[in-house]
Amino acid sequence: MSQATDLAAAAGSADPRVGLRAVVALRRLLERLEIVQVDNARRQGWSWQEIADALEVSRQGVHKKHAGRRPAGRQGGS
């Protein structure tokens, strides 16, 4: 924990191991957040095209990535 505080002080560490690990963690967080938000959008009736536009990616890409999955989360955030 105290080590983490030191790391926080040196935000954007020059040590590649630390910096790259942060990138990995951020990517994992991004993936989870994307799932949560795409599922929410679908529950609220958004089309794949609308979601793709909002995410600034192709409709095919977002459909391929998310359409086969069982929607996560229980409540809508409407």
Next chain:
Amino acid sequence: MLERFTPQARQALETARAERRRFRHDHIGTEHLLLGLLDERTGPVAGLLRAAGVDADQVRAEIEREVEPAELGESDAEALRSIGIDLDAVRATVERTFGEGALEAPVPPGRRKLFGGRYPGSRLTPRARKVLELSLREALRLRHEHIGPEHILLGLLREGEGLAALLLVRAGLDLDDLRRRTVSSLEQAA
């Protein structure tokens, strides 16, 4: 099948599920089932395991060492902290809107057969599922109508190859002996 579980057995499964969440593991393995059985609320089986020298804290410490944390585990939290992101705060915010566990990995499809959507079975590892199947078989073999924590323990010992069994062996237990003691504790109760 779930209907056959006694309230104590359900409690053990509930505790196993809570332990998975606490560890932020993706799946419920035999090791979480073992922690479930060590929960006082599951009745005599917890005492039986403790008397045999199994300690819940010890088991937790071993699990911590043995099981790779799920994605977005503690090491991710630490890495995110290094760039000024508080994962716990993000998680709390997301869960406030989308419910508990919203940031967890989605349950892979096609894993929900045996215990249906109602149950943590959807996150059971194949081995843990096997343990529960064997617990049913043990109950049938002993001509018991219900599946109690003892039967789950018997299933766990029968399966014999999961992390739970390994931890028990490492704690110096003789699995055959534990099996005999479990069966005789069931006979005393009957």
